[in-house]
Amino acid sequence: MSVAHLLVERAGLFDTIQDSGRIGFQALGMPVAGAMDRIALRLANALVGNPAGTACLEIGVVGPTLRIEADSVRVAVVGPVALDLTTAPGGPATRVDADRSHLLTRGQSLRVGMVEGASTACLAIEGGFALAPFMGSLSTYTRAGVGGFEGRKLRDGDRLPLTLDAARKREERRLPGAFDHGAGPIRVVPGPQTDHFTDAGRAAFFGGEYTVSKEADRMGIRFDGPRIEHSALGPDIVSDGIAAGSIQVPGAGLPIALLSDRQTVGGYPKIATIASVDLPRVGRLPPGTRVRFAAIGVAEAEDLRADQERRLARLLADLPVARPPGGIDLVALYERNLIDGVVWD
Amino acid sequence: MSIRYLDCGDTAFSVEFGNVIAPDINARVMALHAAILAEHEAGRLPGVVETVPSMRALLVCYDPAIARRADLQPLVEALASGDLAAAVPPRAIAIPCCYDDSDFAPDLAEVAQRTGRTPEQVIEAHLGSHFRVYVLGFMPGLAYIAGLDPALELPRRSSPRVHVPRSSVAIAMNMTTIYPFDSPGGWHLLGRTPLRLFDQRRDQPVLLAPGDRVRFRRVARVEFDAIAADVEAGTLDWKTLELAP
Missing domain, CATH: 2.40.100.10 (Cyclophilin-like)
Structure with a gap:
């Protein structure tokens, strides 16, 4: 039994364990859940050398303070977030970079600050967490209290068991720069209930500017903005399945984008579905962000996604070695038995 | 009512059998759900991730990195136009x-x-x-x-x-x-x-x-x-x- 763990000295606002989602049980009403930002999940795992889809800690808005209670741990946080490393309790903190891996040792504490300009970030641990999957996945779905760590967000004092007692010997890696999640209007594919909206209603949605409201969480985002008029078919349908990124419009006429923790079926008409290329971007939109929506076709959406996957694969195939802050990495020197002549990337 | 294939982005499409709650419509939904599951388990229909049945429609979820809608939909159409009566025996x-x-x-x-x-x-x-x-x-x-x-x-x-x-x-x-x-x-x-x-x-x-x-x-x-x-x-x-x- 592994005793290596991370101690949650102070929990963040909404930290949950997430992987690629719980696939194959929607027919039983079980939502997929999973990481809000699939790209960050993939990048963070790659930085610590994990297989894609290994469960990570998703940081919601403000992150936790984690004390290393293992010989050593390799960790990477991907996202616009400040990280402070404390070596001794009450001691001075050193700012360290996100978007790269770090080798931390027993007793050190990593404080993950507020995510700036986004709602989520992703923290990966080499080897992942020693937790039992539920229905094939470690994704936390808090509404049913299943998956992840006791089916809930982290609390002060939690001990997250780790798979590895110590980090493996390897070089630290970094992203060459923040991955471009995309800019401009959010691309959406119209449908499936286009006929439940008037021409004016569709024009309002595709022509208007919308703001992410405070009612935004892992289930979905309510937008404020121009009201969308329903056609004579009205704002109710016989419930049908809800794809990731569906944008439903209840009777009040304001759109709701349905994200990772979305319900499996629903009874409001859906005006459009967010193209998968832009879903990670939407998964990190903080309240107050202004957005527009642009219509594209299914084939174009598939092409854009394929381009994004190629861009990701190229990036991951050649992750640069991370220079240690201040120049010389003594640990790396020791491990490589090098005295001089170190050549950086 | 004929079957409609509705766009749900680039990771799913809806096979809509009707827009009312009726036993015969739901039976066809469940039969297509079972048929796709069987094909999937037999290693056919690559790229299909899962299907989500509702009263009157089946949502077919796919991985756009593996399959494209234009290739997948004809395979599903062939299943949907087949004999969907042979559903799983009810418990x-x-x-x-x-x-x-x-x-x-x-x-x-x-x-x-x-x-x-x-x-x-x-x-x-x-x-x-x-x-x-x-x-x-x-x-x-x-x-x-x-x-x-x-x-x-x-x-x-x-x-x-x-x-x-x-x-x-x-x-x-x-x-x-x-x-x-x-x-x-x-x-x-x-x-x-x-x-x-x-x-x-x-x-x-x-x-x-x-x-x-x-x-x-x-x-x-x-x-x-x-x-x-x-x-x-x-x-x-x-x-x-x-x-x-």
Whole structure:
């Protein structure tokens, strides 16, 4: 039994364990859940050398303070977030970079600050967490209290068991720069209930500017903005399945984008579905962000996604070695038995 | 009504069999769901991730990194145009329900009054209804179970309750349901089952599946408590719930 763990000295606002989602049980009403930002999940795992889809800690808005209670741990946080490393309790903190891996040792504490300009970030641990999957996945779905760590967000004092007692010997890696999640209007594919909206209603949605409201969480985002008029078919349908990124419009006429923790079926008409290329971007939109929506076709959406996957694969195939802050990495020197002549990337 | 294929972005499309709640439409949905599952398990239909059945449509989810809609839809069309009658044989389940405790059945008197019946007649109508699970959704394990005696049809409560206890048995429209969790709810509460519709300790955490035939069996509080203790301990023999077809 592994005793290596991370101690949650102070929990963040909404930290949950997430992987690629719980696939194959929607027919039983079980939502997929999973990481809000699939790209960050993939990048963070790659930085610590994990297989894609290994469960990570998703940081919601403000992150936790984690004390290393293992010989050593390799960790990477991907996202616009400040990280402070404390070596001794009450001691001075050193700012360290996100978007790269770090080798931390027993007793050190990593404080993950507020995510700036986004709602989520992703923290990966080499080897992942020693937790039992539920229905094939470690994704936390808090509404049913299943998956992840006791089916809930982290609390002060939690001990997250780790798979590895110590980090493996390897070089630290970094992203060459923040991955471009995309800019401009959010691309959406119209449908499936286009006929439940008037021409004016569709024009309002595709022509208007919308703001992410405070009612935004892992289930979905309510937008404020121009009201969308329903056609004579009205704002109710016989419930049908809800794809990731569906944008439903209840009777009040304001759109709701349905994200990772979305319900499996629903009874409001859906005006459009967010193209998968832009879903990670939407998964990190903080309240107050202004957005527009642009219509594209299914084939174009598939092409854009394929381009994004190629861009990701190229990036991951050649992750640069991370220079240690201040120049010389003594640990790396020791491990490589090098005295001089170190050549950086 | 002919089948419509509706766009749901680049990771799913909807196969819509109709836009009403009807047994023949739901049967075709479930048959296509089963057919795609069988193809998928046989290694065909690469790229299909899962399918989500609802009353009247099947959502086909796919991975755009593996399959494209233009290639996948013709394969699904071929399955949908085939003989969809040979669906999975339904299970028949008897769900124990206690109607006799006022904590369990806070809406029994009002339902009786609004339908012009005695509370006992309401219970008899619920027990006499031949139900079928149409779809699961909204929350894990929550089953929409249609087939309620038309004499009991009422709209949802005008003001939903903030708190409905787990395992409450409720009715609204032409359906009955059982709440898998403590949750808000707008249906009329007629009783409570000692069973848990969702229990993550079980190998099969979700009790009911689409297509299941369902009857209710009246139990007194004593038997309710006995079954509830077995459920709590994880010792209930689930086969005792199944009815002969």
